[in-house]
Amino acid sequence: MRALLSALGRVGRGIRWYMTTLMGDTAYSTYVAHHRRHHPDEEPMTERRFWRERMDDQDRNPGARCC
Numbered sequence: 001m002r003a004l005l006s007a008l009g010r011v012g013r014g015i016r017w018y019m020t021t022l023m024g025d026t027a028y029s030t031y032v033a034h035h036r037r038h039h040p041d042e043e044p045m046t047e048r049r050f051w052r053e054r055m056d057d058q059d060r061n062p063g064a065r066c067c
Contacts, residue, residue, distance in 0.1 A: 027054065 035044040
């Protein structure tokens with residue numbers, strides 16, 4: 001029983017990770033981690049500015065999306 005619950009927990013965490021990554025919820029934290037690794041002496045963008053620039057970029061280059 002314990003093994004089954006553990007497996008279900010792993011599956012649930014995997015699904016949550018997949019959905020948050022797919023929807024872009026982790027984009028800012030990924031950006032900050034990358035920025036700190038590659039540009040440690042520079043301040044990263046604020047979260048507000050990051051999302052604004054991301055949305056502006058998507059508006060300029062729509063690519064494959066439904067709307």
